[in-house]
Amino acid sequence: MSNSAADPFGALLKPHLPKLYRLAYRLTTNAADAEDLVQDVLVKLFSRKDELTSIRDLAPWLGRVLYNQFIDDTRRYGRQPLKLVSAGHDVDDTPTHGADPESAAVNANSNAQLRKALEKLSEDHRVALVLHDVEGYTIKEMEELTGVAQGTLKSRLHRARQRLRELLKIDGTFFPKASCTTMNGDNVDAL
Amino acid sequence: MRCNEALNILDEYLDEDLAFRPRRELETHVARCGVCQDELAQRRELRVRLANLAVAGPSEDFFDRALANAAQIRTRRRSDGGKVRGKNRKFALAAAVACAFAAAVALQQPSIENPFANVPEATIAMHEVTPVNLVFWAERELQDARLSIQLPEGIELAGYEKRSALTWTTDLEAGRNLLRLPLVGHVATAKDVTATLEHPQGTKKFRLKITVI
Numbered sequence: 001m002s003n004s005a006a007d008p009f010g011a012l013l014k015p016h017l018p019k020l021y022r023l024a025y026r027l028t029t030n031a032a033d034a035e036d037l038v039q040d041v042l043v044k045l046f047s048r049k050d051e052l053t054s055i056r057d058l059a060p061w062l063g064r065v066l067y068n069q070f071i072d073d074t075r076r077y078g079r080q081p082l083k084l085v086s087a088g089h090d091v092d093d094t095p096t097h098g099a100d101p102e103s104a105a106v107n108a109n110s111n112a113q114l115r116k117a118l119e120k121l122s123e124d125h126r127v128a129l130v131l132h133d134v135e136g137y138t139i140k141e142m143e144e145l146t147g148v149a150q151g152t153l154k155s156r157l158h159r160a161r162q163r164l165r166e167l168l169k170i171d172g173t174f175f176p177k178a179s180c181t182t183m184n185g186d187n188v189d190a191l
Numbered sequence: 192m193r194c195n196e197a198l199n200i201l202d203e204y205l206d207e208d209l210a211f212r213p214r215r216e217l218e219t220h221v222a223r224c225g226v227c228q229d230e231l232a233q234r235r236e237l238r239v240r241l242a243n244l245a246v247a248g249p250s251e252d253f254f255d256r257a258l259a260n261a262a263q264i265r266t267r268r269r270s271d272g273g274k275v276r277g278k279n280r281k282f283a284l285a286a287a288v289a290c291a292f293a294a295a296v297a298l299q300q301p302s303i304e305n306p307f308a309n310v311p312e313a314t315i316a317m318h319e320v321t322p323v324n325l326v327f328w329a330e331r332e333l334q335d336a337r338l339s340i341q342l343p344e345g346i347e348l349a350g351y352e353k354r355s356a357l358t359w360t361t362d363l364e365a366g367r368n369l370l371r372l373p374l375v376g377h378v379a380t381a382k383d384v385t386a387t388l389e390h391p392q393g394t395k396k397f398r399l400k401i402t403v404i
Contacts, residue, residue, distance in 0.1 A: 010258040017254040022246050031247040035257070038249075042261035114240055122350025122373060133241045159320075159349075161202055168237075 009049045013042070016062050023063055026130045027070045029119055037073065041066045063145050074123065117167040125160035132157050192220040197227050201234055312400040317376050320349040323399065325370045325386055333363040337389040340372065343382035346401055349373035376403025 017038065024034035024041075045052065045065065055061050118126055131137040131145070132153075139157075143150050197220045203209050204217055221227045315321040339358040342348065350373065351357060372384070381402040388395045 007258075009261070014254060014258060017257070021249050021254070025246045031249060035249055035253055038253075039257045039260060042257050046261040111240065111244060114237075114244065120371070122348070124350040129241075133238060134244055136242065156350075158202065163320075165234075165237075 009046060009052070012052055012058070013045065013062075016059055019059065020062055020066055023066055023135070024070070026135055027067070027127060029115075029126075037066065037070055040073070041069050044069065060141075060144060064147075067145050113168070117164055120167055121160055121163055124156050125163060128153055128156035129160035129164065133161070192216045194220075194224060194227055197221065197224070198230060201227075201231055204231075205234060205238060311398075312402065314402045314404055315374055315376050317379065317403050320373050320375050323372045323374050323384075323401070325372060325397065325399065327363060327368045327370065327388065329363040329365055329368060332365045333390055335360050335390075336363055337361075337387075338370070339385075339387040339389075341385040341387070343380070343384065343401075345376060345378035345380045346382060346384060346403065347375050347377065349375050374401060376401070379403055 020041065021034055021038050024037040025031060028034045028037055041062075045062075052058070118130065121129065127146070128142070131142050132139070137145065139150050139153055142148070142153050146153070148156075197217055200209060200213060200217060204214060209217065221231055313321075313323050315323065337358065338361050339356060340348065342355050344355070348354065348357065370386070374384070381400060383398045384401050386397045386399070388397075
């Protein structure tokens with residue numbers, strides 16, 4: 001790209017693009033949509049290029065613009081709020097019981113299964129979980145990014161984690177059902 | 192501390208959000224409870240795996256191209272008076288696709304199909320998220336079908352609170368396609384949730400009678 005004198009827009013924004021793309025990828029869950037989203041944001045920003053230099057803390061501001069664009073796109077163009085999945089490959093598949101421990105361990109380590117489970121979360125839950133547990137945003141940073149109140153975000157995060165665990169249980173990936181016992185075998189409480 | 196109390200605060204513990212006393216109580220419980228130890232270890236492991244989920248990188252030179260395109264696209268949009276759609280947001284409908292659909296609902300056991308029932312019924316518990324599954328059967332792959340869900344008063348989709356309708360574009364694979372509706376009922380009622388599927392050959396509407404108890 002050209003130098004900052006010839007292209008101040010590019011010079012100002014380029015350092016932020018990897019982080020923006022990463023956020024876009026987390027929100028959209030795939031590279032192609034992430035590129036579209038970043039491109040849309042840049043197009044929008046280009047018309048405000050004179051304003052950009054006066055923004056004090058550009059990185060979080062850009063994150064908010066991107067998030068808002070994502071929400072707009074979801075509402076206007078219908079990124080799928082609920083996913084249709086092939087019934088033959090969904091959680092309805094009966095988990096294979098009696099699989100050997102090695103296969104179970106391979107399954108447990110499959111990031112593909114984790115991604116699949118994440119995609120089955122509702123949009124709000126997935127975004128909350130991905131921002132917090134994947135990208136490491138604090139609740140306060142999430143509030144600044146999304147404009148959603150901290151209490152709501154905490155509640156979404158709680159439900160998202162719960163749902164993700166349920167999905168992984170159904171897939172047989174994590175969290176086998178068990179009764180709760182003490183180390184010496186005495187019953188402590190029913191789960 | 193009992194196990195169910197411990198399990199309820201494990202995530203806060205991992206977030207380091209617990210005050211001293213509940214943290215100490217939890218640690219005491221976990222130290223003597225093998226299952227809660229396992230649960231804590233699994234949740235820790237899940238956190239680590241989530242934090243390490245890779246990001247697929249953008250295509251080559253994407254950042255440079257995107258910056259260069261920004262000015263160009265902006266100018267084009269002004270002259271077109273419209274939005275330039277991304278390459279992945281297809282609106283071209285698949286031509287001449289022969290389709291047939293059946294719908295069914297089932298609670299928790301989603302593979303049950305009942306295409307012959309006039310109005311499939313499901314009962315859900317109030318204030319609890321209950322997955323109600325709608326199965327669409329398509330004779331062949333169908334791209335860019337428009338799917339709408341209409342919700343009656345008192346019934347919501349979890350994650351989409353206060354929305355009485357959702358519409359989006361989706362693709363159907365040949366065969367059975369599952370749509371999971373995480374429904375939440377807020378009042379005791381028995382009303383229809385409607386799913387409408389629009390495609391080039393026509394429109395199909397499905398009604399599901401949801402009873403909230």
